[in-house]
Amino acid sequence: MSGGEREPSPEAGTDGGLRDGVAGRLRGWRPAVAMAARNLRRNRVRTVLAVLGVCIGVLAVAALGIFGNVLALGAQDAIGDIGTQVVVSPNADAGVESLSAADVASLRRAVDDPAVGDPAVVPLYSDNAVVEGPSSQTFATVYGVEEPGLAFEAAEGRLPDRHRQGAIVGAGVAEDLGVGAGDTVGIAGSQVRVVAVLAESQTFSPVAPDDAVFLPESAFAADGYAQALVVAESGETARAAADAIREDVNAREERVDLFELAAIVDEINDFFDLLSTFLLGLGAISLVVAGVSILNVMLMSTVERRQEIGVMRAVGVTRRDVLRVLLAEAGLIGAAGAAAGTLLTVLLVAGLVAATPAVDAALVLDPTNGYYLLLALGFGVGVGLVSGAYPAWKAANERPVEALRS
Amino acid sequence: MYSVELRGATKRYPGGGAEPVVALDNVDFAVEPGEFVAVVGPSGSGKSTLLNVLGLLDDPTEGWRLLDGTDVTELTVAERTAARKESIGFVFQDFHLLPTLTAVENVALPTAFDPGDESDRAADLLGRFGLGDRLDHEPSELSGGQKQRVAIARSLINEPAVLLADEPTGNLDTETGESILAEFERVKEEGVAVVAVTHDPLVEGFADRVVELTDGVLEGGIPDEADPVNDPSPAPDADSGIAPGER
Numbered sequence: 001m002s003g004g005e006r007e008p009s010p011e012a013g014t015d016g017g018l019r020d021g022v023a024g025r026l027r028g029w030r031p032a033v034a035m036a037a038r039n040l041r042r043n044r045v046r047t048v049l050a051v052l053g054v055c056i057g058v059l060a061v062a063a064l065g066i067f068g069n070v071l072a073l074g075a076q077d078a079i080g081d082i083g084t085q086v087v088v089s090p091n092a093d094a095g096v097e098s099l100s101a102a103d104v105a106s107l108r109r110a111v112d113d114p115a116v117g118d119p120a121v122v123p124l125y126s127d128n129a130v131v132e133g134p135s136s137q138t139f140a141t142v143y144g145v146e147e148p149g150l151a152f153e154a155a156e157g158r159l160p161d162r163h164r165q166g167a168i169v170g171a172g173v174a175e176d177l178g179v180g181a182g183d184t185v186g187i188a189g190s191q192v193r194v195v196a197v198l199a200e201s202q203t204f205s206p207v208a209p210d211d212a213v214f215l216p217e218s219a220f221a222a223d224g225y226a227q228a229l230v231v232a233e234s235g236e237t238a239r240a241a242a243d244a245i246r247e248d249v250n251a252r253e254e255r256v257d258l259f260e261l262a263a264i265v266d267e268i269n270d271f272f273d274l275l276s277t278f279l280l281g282l283g284a285i286s287l288v289v290a291g292v293s294i295l296n297v298m299l300m301s302t303v304e305r306r307q308e309i310g311v312m313r314a315v316g317v318t319r320r321d322v323l324r325v326l327l328a329e330a331g332l333i334g335a336a337g338a339a340a341g342t343l344l345t346v347l348l349v350a351g352l353v354a355a356t357p358a359v360d361a362a363l364v365l366d367p368t369n370g371y372y373l374l375l376a377l378g379f380g381v382g383v384g385l386v387s388g389a390y391p392a393w394k395a396a397n398e399r400p401v402e403a404l405r406s
Numbered sequence: 407m408y409s410v411e412l413r414g415a416t417k418r419y420p421g422g423g424a425e426p427v428v429a430l431d432n433v434d435f436a437v438e439p440g441e442f443v444a445v446v447g448p449s450g451s452g453k454s455t456l457l458n459v460l461g462l463l464d465d466p467t468e469g470w471r472l473l474d475g476t477d478v479t480e481l482t483v484a485e486r487t488a489a490r491k492e493s494i495g496f497v498f499q500d501f502h503l504l505p506t507l508t509a510v511e512n513v514a515l516p517t518a519f520d521p522g523d524e525s526d527r528a529a530d531l532l533g534r535f536g537l538g539d540r541l542d543h544e545p546s547e548l549s550g551g552q553k554q555r556v557a558i559a560r561s562l563i564n565e566p567a568v569l570l571a572d573e574p575t576g577n578l579d580t581e582t583g584e585s586i587l588a589e590f591e592r593v594k595e596e597g598v599a600v601v602a603v604t605h606d607p608l609v610e611g612f613a614d615r616v617v618e619l620t621d622g623v624l625e626g627g628i629p630d631e632a633d634p635v636n637d638p639s640p641a642p643d644a645d646s647g648i649a650p651g652e653r
Contacts, residue, residue: 028519031518031519032519035506035507035518038506038507042505042506307502308502308505311504313487314461315490315491315516316487316488316492316516316564317515317516317518317519318484318519319483319484321519324519399464400463401463401464404463404498
């Protein structure tokens with residue numbers, strides 16, 4: 001019904017264009033905002049308390065959002081390269097007991113594609129054995145591997161290009177037995193020289209190289225490989241390699257099972273997304289409470305100022321302009337609270353980083369955290385406007401004759 | 407042509423019981439430009455309702471309402487707001503100034519949301535009412551008489567055809583009341599029709615014409631009923647005069 005009210009913009013309907021229309025619209029808001037600011041100053045304590053409510057709500061959303069984000073970023077940092085390996089094993093359900101040389105060849109063919117980054121395929125024989133050191137012994141997985149350098153890194157000694165003789169010992173086993181490169185270990189009764197000790201594994205893998213000993217393939221009499229490692233450059237290429245294997249090697253029959261760490265990384269990321277959402281939700285609750293307090297403040301103040309609003313309407317102020325004044329009041333509360341809350345969040349996070357050396361400053365300065373600040377800022381203003389909408393609408397639409405009747 | 411005119415205006419409120427309350431009963435009322443009319447009557451006689459209907463704050467249940475010769479019986483909310491701003495000034499018993507605004511801003515309130523600054527005109531008006539040195543004072547810093555002068559200045563900012571005053575001297579002592587009424591005399595000399603609803607005998611002394619409202623019935627509402635020039639333009643029709651209430 002307010003469509004018939006006189007539009008303050010004189011340019012309306014002319015060629016004045018969009019900019020004039022927008023300028024006219026903004027001009028209509030300026031006196032409303034000025035009047036709103038004065039009305040807010042009238043009851044300072046109440047205004048300050050409402051602003052404080054929004055401030056706390058925005059602080060909660062921004063701080064919890066950033067907290068969750070820093071956790072996720074930290075986790076991503078820590079598990080960084082976990083997703084670069086795909087473990088291929090025979091599918092026992094389909095009756096495949098081991099990977100044949102033909103299987104390995106078809107694996108290599110499947111991933112021999114620049115699009116998947118041409119990852120290395122490292123087949124492994126596998127067995128279990130008691131490994132004896134000079135003073136103690138331990139139970140370990142024994143792998144037969146030809147090209148250990150493609151999949152592992154040495155902490156001590158050197159990994160041979162072709163593993164012909166000697167044992168490569170995982171970090172855990174080396175520590176248990178107290179052996180290093182050049183020492184001798186007893187494996188299944190025979191003495192083998194340790195040519196290298198592997199660096200401690202940074203990733204979780206079912207191969208568990210820390211607790212394993214790697215021998216040349218010639219040490220095994222088995223007729224098939226127990227596993228094959230596909231070692232890619234990145235999580236993405238690992239996933240692409242896994243997809244390629246599924247398409248090619250498993251095309252006719254499910255010959256191999258794939259253990260993809262990239263999938264686990266995805267799940268971890270999903271978890272942190274969930275955590276972030278949960279934390280944001282917690283913050284949002286306090287913002288909703290702040291919204292209710294704005295609603296309360298605005299309702300109280302419009303009831304108190306009922307006559308004033310009635311006078312404004314009686315002397316010819318349009319419903320739209322009354323609505324603007326009241327919306328501007330709520331919006332100003334929201335904006336002031338949001339600005340204060342954002343500032344407070346920045347200070348809080350900065351203080352936290354300064355006080356706890358464990359928090360990596362680079363993670364906190366990550367640009368994605370700014371997104372949470374903006375989000376909270378926007379929410380704060382939005383909560384003000386949404387909460388102010390009902391009281392403003394109600395007051396603007398009251399009949400002046402009722403409002404003036406004291 | 408009258409500044410404001412009611413013909414056969416009836417206002418009924420739904421009462422608590424079966425019978426609606428009749429606040430105005432077939433009222434004929436008209437004011438000429440530059441005329442000061444006092445409406446008197448006991449409490450509950452319908453004086454405020456008359457003022458609200460005249461001031462486009464309320465609609466008559468039946469009858470016609472004309473403003474400057476234009477039929478304004480049935481208007482939308484927005485049209486009524488615009489018409490109030492255009493043609494009607496209000497002065498209230500309680501002054502009803504906005505406490506957060508200065509005198510000048512209160513006077514300019516009806517135009518506050520329009521493009522253009524009416525502060526100078528508002529200041530001029532305040533100067534005319536002897537408040538040239540109170541321009542930036544807030545209402546709390548003004549006396550009752552000064553507040554009512556600010557209110558009168560506000561009612562004139564849009565050069566209205568009619569000034570409607572509800573007990574304008576009700577909250578003022580006799581001396582101040584007289585000075586306010588003297589201001590009304592000046593206002594009417596500019597061609598503005600002034601209608602004051604009052605209990606105050608003082609107002610009757612200043613009025614050009616005093617009409618009495620008793621239980622919604624008005625006597626002598628038209629200045630010179632015999633004058634054929636002032637015949638109402640729309641032919642009264644018993645059925646179509648029902649106006650919808652506001653909203």
